[in-house]
Amino acid sequence: MIKVTYVAHDGSRTDAEGELGDTVMSLAINQGIDGIIGECGGSMMCATCHCYVDEAWVGATGPRLDGEEDMLESAASEVNERSRLSCQIKLTEEMDGLVVHLPEEQV
Amino acid sequence: MSKGHVVIVGAGQGGFQAAMSLRQEGHEGPITLIGGEPGLPYQRPPLSKAFLKTGEAEKLALRPQSFFDAKNITLQVSTWVDAIDRTAGQVRIGSKVMAYDHLILATGTRNLRPPIPGIERALDLRTLEDARTLRAALSRPCRIAVIGGGFIGLEFAAVAAGLGHSVAVAEAAPRLMARAVSPEMSERFRLLHETLGTELHLGNGVTEVNERGLLLKDGTEIAADLVLLAAGVCPNVKLAHDCGLEVKNGIVVDETLRTSDRQIYALGDCAAFPCARSGRLIRLESVQAATDHARAIAKSIVKGESAHYSALPWFWSDQHDLKLQIAGLADPQDESLELPDGTILRFCSDALTAVETVNNAKAHMHARRSLNSGSSPSKTQYLEEYLGMAVR
Structure with a gap:
């Protein structure tokens, strides 16, 4: 199991346990975490699964994938250098303990 | 409240x-x-x-x-x-x-079930149950015939061909996805599917589904063990x-x-x-x-708000390694203009109606923002803006 902590905009934290191959988005949806919508189901057609990777975890999650940058331009909340589409972060063993912060709005 | x-x-x-x-x-x-x-x-x-x-x-x-x-x-x-x-x-x-x-x-x-003799032999792809049935059928080699060259039929054809099945698609219209994309984009996907080994029968509607497969308007017979109906x-x-x-x-x-x-x-x-x-x-x-x-x-x-609904339509389709993205809504007869990078612009009396792209999220998102900003840009306006973006 790979533990991921989602920190909502108001600071509240929710822990979830995912498996290899889950994405940060799909895990959030399966756990009913509010701050992630994932409207297009991970097809990179929207930016409603925007998250900010915690500074300590930027190395483990790696750089943005092809096309992600362009979709992030339409994110509802501010985009910074730690912004990712959570549907594009596939969980690996190295991400056990991952912390992501959620934006104020997704739409 | x-x-x-x-x-x-x-x-x-x-x-x-x-x-x-x-x-x-x-x-x-x-x-x-x-x-x-x-x-x-x-x-x-x-x-x-x-x-x-x-x-x-x-x-x-x-x-x-x-x-x-x-x-x-x-x-x-x-x-x-x-x-x-x-x-x-x-x-x-x-x-x-x-x-x-x-x-x-x-x-x-x-699913639309056209009044074709034997159509009850054809499977649908609409619900999870339908998809399960099809997936089970794909577990052994088979000859597949798809009725309809729209998004669903072609997405299915691309997956089936990728899994090594022999696939044929029959479409009554003279080109693929005719309702949704420009003739240039239809052509691009025709090439894709032919490269994947899929047999395309365009402008050739199905007149009968039988135990051997499909019979087409011009008399062509397509041998098939599995027929998918994806005609809208x-x-x-x-x-x-x-x-x-x-x-x-x-x-x-x-x-x-x-x-x-x-x-x-x-x-x-x-x-x-x-x-x-x-x-x-x-x-x-x-x-x-x-x-x-x-x-x-x-x-x-x-x-209690009753704002007028005005969201910009957008669509996507994944076929093999091509991701087709469409921003806006064009009529089949709208003009089309293909740019050097493969982006296709659609116009109706000089106003931009839609932008079709393949594997180009940047151009797609640019189009969404541009079309969303209220009035439709004109051909000149959009080209200036677009080329400016490409240069940056």
């Missing part, structure tokens, strides 16, 4: 989104989401794509049961509404009735029609997505709504329309 009972008929992506958005907007009253299929509401787009390869049904659920419990949304699955009594403000389910203060019709579409859909309008609501290729709604009955809305694939750009009544089959309609309706119910 809105406290009434909202009943949503149809638990697809639009119906589900309406329930979720109502809670997000602060609706305090009860919400009942009624779906005809068994199980949790799920995403349909992957059924013709990833699901056929992975078979991971659990990944399709839009939200787990715990979400519905936590949000106090009553989910009634395997349930069909039989009638709407507008005078009483009730829906009837078998011998029971359920009162509503607001009713949202999210009944979606069903028709909206589920019977409930609306039977209770006297206007129906015209969909349940007719106004700019605020209300039917002629102020308590009843319609959304997504089953709704015929006025296009904010052309004013014409249109019906869209897309996740975008379903979810944007749902959010607008939730706002209207909770906040």
